Amino acid sequence: MTRLWFLVLLLAWDPRNSCVGYPAQEGSDLARYHNYEDMLDFMQRVHQKCPDITYLYNLTGHPDKTVEGRNLAVIVISDDPQRHEVGEPEFKYVGNMHGNEVVGRELLLDLMDYLCDEYRSGNLNIQKLVNLTRIHIMPSMNPDGWELASNQVGKKDWLIGRANAQGIDLNRNFPDLNRIAYSHEETDSENNHLLKEAVVNNNELAPETKMVIQWIIKIPFVLSANLHGGDLVANYPYDESRSGKAQEYTISPDDATFKFLAESYAEKHATMAKPHESCEMTDDDSFYKRGGITNGAEWYSVQKGMQDFNYLSSNCFEITLELGCSKFPPAADLPQYWKDNRDALLQYMWMSHIGIKGRITNKNGEPIANAIIHVKNLTNGQDIEHEITSAHDGDYWRLLVAGRYEVTACALPRYDCVSQVVTVENPEHSEAKEVSFTLPFAKKEESLDEDEGYESMSPEDRQDLDEVRQLLAKYYRNLESEN
Numbered sequence: 001m002t003r004l005w006f007l008v009l010l011l012a013w014d015p016r017n018s019c020v021g022y023p024a025q026e027g028s029d030l031a032r033y034h035n036y037e038d039m040l041d042f043m044q045r046v047h048q049k050c051p052d053i054t055y056l057y058n059l060t061g062h063p064d065k066t067v068e069g070r071n072l073a074v075i076v077i078s079d080d081p082q083r084h085e086v087g088e089p090e091f092k093y094v095g096n097m098h099g100n101e102v103v104g105r106e107l108l109l110d111l112m113d114y115l116c117d118e119y120r121s122g123n124l125n126i127q128k129l130v131n132l133t134r135i136h137i138m139p140s141m142n143p144d145g146w147e148l149a150s151n152q153v154g155k156k157d158w159l160i161g162r163a164n165a166q167g168i169d170l171n172r173n174f175p176d177l178n179r180i181a182y183s184h185e186e187t188d189s190e191n192n193h194l195l196k197e198a199v200v201n202n203n204e205l206a207p208e209t210k211m212v213i214q215w216i217i218k219i220p221f222v223l224s225a226n227l228h229g230g231d232l233v234a235n236y237p238y239d240e241s242r243s244g245k246a247q248e249y250t251i252s253p254d255d256a257t258f259k260f261l262a263e264s265y266a267e268k269h270a271t272m273a274k275p276h277e278s279c280e281m282t283d284d285d286s287f288y289k290r291g292g293i294t295n296g297a298e299w300y301s302v303q304k305g306m307q308d309f310n311y312l313s314s315n316c317f318e319i320t321l322e323l324g325c326s327k328f329p330p331a332a333d334l335p336q337y338w339k340d341n342r343d344a345l346l347q348y349m350w351m352s353h354i355g356i357k358g359r360i361t362n363k364n365g366e367p368i369a370n371a372i373i374h375v376k377n378l379t380n381g382q383d384i385e386h387e388i389t390s391a392h393d394g395d396y397w398r399l400l401v402a403g404r405y406e407v408t409a410c411a412l413p414r415y416d417c418v419s420q421v422v423t424v425e426n427p428e429h430s431e432a433k434e435v436s437f438t439l440p441f442a443k444k445e446e447s448l449d450e451d452e453g454y455e456s457m458s459p460e461d462r463q464d465l466d467e468v469r470q471l472l473a474k475y476y477r478n479l480e481s482e483n
């Protein structure tokens with residue numbers, strides 16, 4: 001501990017850090033900004049302090065660097081951080097997608113350090129959260145933009161550093177899956193995992209966007225939040241309006257659950273859901289009157305954002321957090337931001353455990369990947385038109401608010417569907433209710449299947465992954481040939 005403190009002090013006094021523009025508060029690592037190198041050092045130090053529950057990686061793939069050659073660095077915090085554990089939900093926080101919105105980046109550094117310290121010192125609630133959840137934290141999705149923003153002299157600009165180094169706004173750069181989803185609503189066709197349907201006319205994907213797309217597809221994330229600044233509100237899907245109007249409440253099939261998720265953050269935040277002054281850039285000063293939350297498109301419609309992309313391309317539910325009026329506040333204010341957000345950041349991670357989860361297997365106990373989990377709300381008799389799929393080990397997670405549901409698992413044509421009625425209660429800080437399924441072989445295939453011993457069953461996990469890889473490979477080949 002003493003050595004660490006010494007390091008912290010050294011870093012705080014390092015003259016390199018004074019170019020960030022705001023003086024660091026002596027001796028405190030919380031009250032200063034971290035440039036790219038400082039951020040990587042910080043993550044490395046957390047890892048060294050808590051090697052058993054942390055794992056560092058950079059996003060890989062093609063490409064594997066930002067425009068200016070930086071890495072998108074991630075720390076995983078979990079009891080078995082290097083691998084996915086069957087049944088354990090994967091969670092992510094992404095900060096600083098807009099390079100000039102910097103509070104989230106510092107909060108995420110604070111958060112990783114806090115989780116590490118509290119775990120070590122025996123905080124049982126934190127240990128439980130970390131043991132039950134695989135938490136991925138990416139403090140900066142746009143490290144190039146951050147450097148540009150922080151090198152501004154004087155008042156931080158509303159726009160400089162927002163985009164990546166090519167001038168691309170990353171939150172307007174994802175494939176537009178909403179248009180596909182909205183047209184499918186009319187024909188009652190596919191409502192999830194729509195990436196394969198995306199018309200590949202997009203030769204403008206930034207490297208940062210490409211890396212994050214591959215990340216979202218590769219890891220079976222359940223829940224996520226994207227941290228921004230400029231206002232104070234928790235924003236939930238859809239972000240893109242159905243009609244094309246600039247402002248229109250645009251309901252998603254999971255509206256009730258998304259509202260609950262956004263509220264879970266806002267309510268634990270020090271001021272988000274309480275009366276507070278509105279930010280000068282918004283004409284809408286009534287966010288707090290609605291509990292500190294807003295439907296994205298009702299506030300203003302955003303096309304090609306990351307939030308809706310998560311929901312429509314994968315099993316991951318994402319909301320967007322606006323952490324305050326100031327995008328680049330003085331460093332001395334950072335400890336207050338941490339105090340205001342800490343409990344909300346923790347509570348939101350617990351939300352990866354609402355609803356139900358389980359495993360889909362056949363009667364030989366072999367996992368079924370890519371099974372479809374459909375939910376009908378028995379309180380209002382309506383189907384929730386957004387299916388979740390099982391991951392490689394047959395495990396699935398279905399976030400839901402409390403209620404009564406009929407849950408149906410299908411893996412056609414090989415298996416028959418099975419339904420169960422469940423009551424979800426979502427007790428605080430406990431795992432999702434377990435609802436597992438054993439699917440019978442489809443009648444007409446039964447004798448065939450048993451004769452052939454299902455030789456193809458166990459590689460099915462891999463087949464799922466291969467499929468996604470092929471899909472992505474094709475996707476990027478198309479992109480390249482268009483360039």
Ligand SMILES: *[C@@H]1O[C@H](CO)[C@@H](O)[C@H](O)[C@H]1NC(C)=O
Nearest residue numbers: 040056057058070071072073
């Ligand atoms: C991630 O990238 C940074 C910067 O290039 C590098 O220093 C670090 O070692 C990389 N981390 C891992 C886990 O590969």
Ligand SMILES: *[C@@H]1O[C@H](CO)[C@@H](O)[C@H](O)[C@H]1NC(C)=O
Nearest residue numbers: 079123124125126127128131
């Ligand atoms: C978390 O897991 C660790 C390692 O398995 C164990 O020692 C610890 O008791 C667990 N803590 C809680 C609260 O479950």
Ligand SMILES: *[C@@H]1O[C@H](CO)[C@@H](O)[C@H](O)[C@H]1NC(C)=O
Nearest residue numbers: 256257377379380400401403
């Ligand atoms: C189910 O229906 C009830 C009654 O309309 C509603 O209050 C609840 O939010 C719905 N649940 C979901 C998950 O949509």
Ligand SMILES: [Zn+2]
Nearest residue numbers: 098101228229
């Ligand atoms: Zn933003």
